[in-house]
Amino acid sequence: MAARTGEEYLKGLQGQEREVWLRGERVKDVTRHPGLANGARAVAALYDMQHERTLRDEMTYVSPSTGDRVGLSFIIPRTREDLERRRVMMLHWARHSCGMMGRSPDFMNVTFAAWAGAAPYFAQSRPAFGENIERYYEYIREHDLTLTHALINLQRSRSGSGLNLEEGTALSVVRETDAGIVVRGARILATLGPLADEIAVYSPRVSQMARGHNPFALNFAIPCGTPGLKFVCRESFDLGGSHFDHPLGSRFEEMDCVVFFDDVLVPWERVFLLGDVDLINETGARTHSMAHSAHQGAAKNIAKCEFVLGVALLVAETLGNAHLAHSEERLAELMQHTELMKACTRAAEADAQLDEWGVMCPALLPIEMTRNLFMTAYPRMVEILQLLGSSSFMITPTEADFSGPLAPQLEQYLATDTTGARDRVKLFRLAWDIAGTSFGSRQVLYERFFAGDPLTRARVVSAIYPKDDVTERVRAFLRDDGEGLRTDRG
Ligand SMILES: Cc1cc2nc3c(=O)[nH]c(=O)nc-3n(C[C@H](O)[C@H](O)[C@H](O)COP(=O)(O)OP(=O)(O)OC[C@H]3O[C@@H](n4cnc5c(N)ncnc54)[C@H](O)[C@@H]3O)c2cc1C
Numbered sequence: 001m002a003a004r005t006g007e008e009y010l011k012g013l014q015g016q017e018r019e020v021w022l023r024g025e026r027v028k029d030v031t032r033h034p035g036l037a038n039g040a041r042a043v044a045a046l047y048d049m050q051h052e053r054t055l056r057d058e059m060t061y062v063s064p065s066t067g068d069r070v071g072l073s074f075i076i077p078r079t080r081e082d083l084e085r086r087r088v089m090m091l092h093w094a095r096h097s098c099g100m101m102g103r104s105p106d107f108m109n110v111t112f113a114a115w116a117g118a119a120p121y122f123a124q125s126r127p128a129f130g131e132n133i134e135r136y137y138e139y140i141r142e143h144d145l146t147l148t149h150a151l152i153n154l155q156r157s158r159s160g161s162g163l164n165l166e167e168g169t170a171l172s173v174v175r176e177t178d179a180g181i182v183v184r185g186a187r188i189l190a191t192l193g194p195l196a197d198e199i200a201v202y203s204p205r206v207s208q209m210a211r212g213h214n215p216f217a218l219n220f221a222i223p224c225g226t227p228g229l230k231f232v233c234r235e236s237f238d239l240g241g242s243h244f245d246h247p248l249g250s251r252f253e254e255m256d257c258v259v260f261f262d263d264v265l266v267p268w269e270r271v272f273l274l275g276d277v278d279l280i281n282e283t284g285a286r287t288h289s290m291a292h293s294a295h296q297g298a299a300k301n302i303a304k305c306e307f308v309l310g311v312a313l314l315v316a317e318t319l320g321n322a323h324l325a326h327s328e329e330r331l332a333e334l335m336q337h338t339e340l341m342k343a344c345t346r347a348a349e350a351d352a353q354l355d356e357w358g359v360m361c362p363a364l365l366p367i368e369m370t371r372n373l374f375m376t377a378y379p380r381m382v383e384i385l386q387l388l389g390s391s392s393f394m395i396t397p398t399e400a401d402f403s404g405p406l407a408p409q410l411e412q413y414l415a416t417d418t419t420g421a422r423d424r425v426k427l428f429r430l431a432w433d434i435a436g437t438s439f440g441s442r443q444v445l446y447e448r449f450f451a452g453d454p455l456t457r458a459r460v461v462s463a464i465y466p467k468d469d470v471t472e473r474v475r476a477f478l479r480d481d482g483e484g485l486r487t488d489r490g
Helices: 006-015 036-049 082-096 106-117 119-123 127-143 277-286 289-319 325-350 362-392 408-413 421-435 438-449 455-464 467-479
Strands: 019-022 059-063 069-071 147-149 172-176 180-188 199-203 218-223 229-233 257-269 272-276
Touching: 006 036, 036 082, 069 127, 082 106, 082 289, 082 325, 106 127, 106 147, 106 199, 106 289, 119 127, 119 277, 127 257, 127 272, 180 218, 180 272, 218 257, 218 277, 272 277, 277 289, 277 421, 289 362, 289 421, 325 362, 362 421, 362 438, 362 455, 408 421, 421 438
Parallel strands: 019 229, 147 199
Antiparallel strands: 059 069, 172 180, 180 257, 199 218, 218 272, 229 257
16 A cells, blocks of 8 residues: 545545434544535645655655655654655645645644654553554554554543543543453543544543553554444534635634543454553653644645735735834734744754664654643734725625626725625635634634644643743843853943
8 A cells, every 4th residue: 555545535534434413413424424425525635745746755755665756744753854844745735725724634644653652661561562663653654554643531520630531431441352442431522523534533642641540541553443432513604605615614623522432342453551550651652642732733734824814914915004103013923933843843842862672753842832832822823814904894795796786886885995795705704714704713712622632732841841940040130140240230
């Protein structure tokens, strides 16, 4: 097998029956359901990019085991150049969706590449787990599979430890058999769930398990069609409109799901860690998969910043307010976020180092900053768009209006000095899909929370920050009796 085409991806979804529920109905074919089909098409388009003549070399690399060309986000980076190549590839994908599909397949590909590169970490628990992770990684790479993941247990209350391990709700092992482990419970939030081939289940590093949590400490992956697995979708934010009316929602709906596991059998060869709370807690940090998934997120952030900035510039140009001082200030803020994302990503690549597994790892601090910064930067970017656009977001008749009886008046009254009416409305419908629709609001929520809640994320940064460097400088200043610092007044 080699890098898949879009058609092969869609056939793969059709070929694997899965239990997906949307608005009270079981979805027969996720590639044809009106709430999901355009999202599937968007992912298919990403796969097709791997075969575009001009992009092929930037999107794929030669598989070390088969010699076929496989997706570049699967590469286990060994050099800084590998990291840069991977970022270029991920940026092509992210730009294709304007940064609006955070869970394009590269998100999980880089995670499994990091884990396969650090296979001895898993072997510490049981030698078979090390072999399993390597074999599985090779399997998804060679078959170019799409993965979703669900890391969080459903919470009945926010007053506990934050681990949410309530009996009967949290996903746990109910028994072990010769064939594998049987798991029961619920997990959130499988973005892209109905449109994925496989689901990965593990724990985020930010939820630290403790002794006694062994039945909940899991890391495995199984096909989305595994019996007992149920995906419960939220409402679709693809509202069935045209690309004119809902330019983003009609293209990039990646869907989020709650996942129920009703006594699901996970074959032993798909188990990567089991019951070892210390290894589970440390997986992201010790294998550096957290740095690699942040690298994927950084590419998405860059694409998203560029896109929102581009829309904001056109909004200001269309309304003729670009020259006003407060518009310039706001646009400059968007430019700042864009350049900061690029700078952190570049710094993380430039300062990358080989880790203990021989994998080239992006520098942790700058790459983590791209995550934490974006949690507040993106909502602010959306706010800026709203401030720039004001009532024009509401002067947005639909495409149908432009073919109706009022079309001549719309053309007359809605034009601006720089832009015809139809182009103005088309642009503002796009801006509204970023700044106001259910699709746009979900993007804001996604950026606030997808990597964990802000408090926990802040604590992660605090934990990895080299504090001694700065405190020692201050201590040295305090130790100084002032001789070296004497001023004229001294
Ligand atoms: C659009 C979207 C897509 C996502 N996609 C995925 C995915 O694909 N895979 C996946 O595994 N996860 C996904 N997530 C889930 C994400 O990991 C969680 O949202 C995140 O970890 C926060 O958990 P929570 O939503 O349960 O927040 P909560 O724990 O409910 O937190 C809500 C708020 O309450 C605060 N809070 C909670 N408990 C306490 C406490 N004890 N003390 C003080 N404050 C508290 C939090 O800081 C936060 O501000 C997604 C989330 C979103 C919004």
